[in-house]
Amino acid sequence: MSALNAHDGGAGITTPVDLRSDTVTRPTQEMYEAMRAAPIGDDGLDFDPSVRALEEGVAGLLGKEQGLFVPSCTMANLLAVLAQTGRSEQVLLESTAHMFTSERGAATFTGLFYLGVRGQRGAMNLNEAEDALKGGTHKLHTGLLAMETSHNNAGGTVPALDHMAAVYRMAESRGVPVHLDGARLFNAAVALGVAAEEMAASADTVSVCLSKGLSAPVGAVLVGPSATLARARRLRRMLGGTQRQAGIMAAAGLYAVQNMVTRLSDDHRHALMLSTQINQLGLAISASQPQTNIVQVDISKTGLDSLTWVDNLERAGLRVRPWGADRLRCVTHRHIDDDDIHRAVQCFRAVLKTGPDA
């Protein structure tokens, strides 16, 4: 039983199992130690050595020239867009991509149009992408194409390497740069059993989140070619994303990318356990087959909507998030063990039993 979800011995109160997101993960003792010992400077004035070590470390891991530490993956994605496009161009995205569904507010600041392309399990349809890339006098010029892996809204799916390579070749042949939203890139790498660098090879710029399954407290890194990153660095200052003694956070991030990747397979195993056991509860609810650490549960046949399910599960001792009206999203992470999965399934069983009339 992990510390975060431990039973409160004396009072008999049980902490809920928290499957809302892998962002709830706390730093490890080793991360706190790395933060305490981190050499720091002023990353706004000249540089911070621990930030530099993180930026160079992640760039090296992903086979890119440079890296840039930013407060969030949302900002990394925005900088990738701003650094590689001009005004009145369009950005092509798979239509359920996080950058399209959750970060499209960026488009209202950038003077760009975000165009969604249909996809399957997070992989954009190649014919539609090609059509949008072709352009024409009555169409906007595409300034950037963005992919995502693992794909959040598609249930943590991992598009095949050859699909990513095909998209990259298609964009490259038309001179369009490619960004990879790799908030959970290392989950995707573990799922495919390849180095993250192999996926990064199908993109010019890549963003990775340090504060999700990797358990660092704050931040993300954008990597790519030096010229693009120099623009991103200037833009980061304009947006207020330049931070001073940021090495304290970067040190935890560097520890995370160096030490927390292989254990992600535990999260994937727990997601599979959760999915399998939910699917054994009966036909009213069905769980997606996870490739990584995300499980979507379709509750549309239960007569209860997702918000009601979330409330009822919370009362039973499980926290999840509504994903549209018909689905729930469950995310496994470092603070979830076998026993927590067992408890989570019991909560689903209990809510199913009470049903819509309870």
Ligand SMILES: *Cc1c(COP(=O)(O)O)cnc(C)c1O
């Ligand atoms: C979480 C997430 C982001 C945003 O990351 P923040 O660090 O929370 O801004 C971007 N893209 C994807 C695919 C994500 O899952």
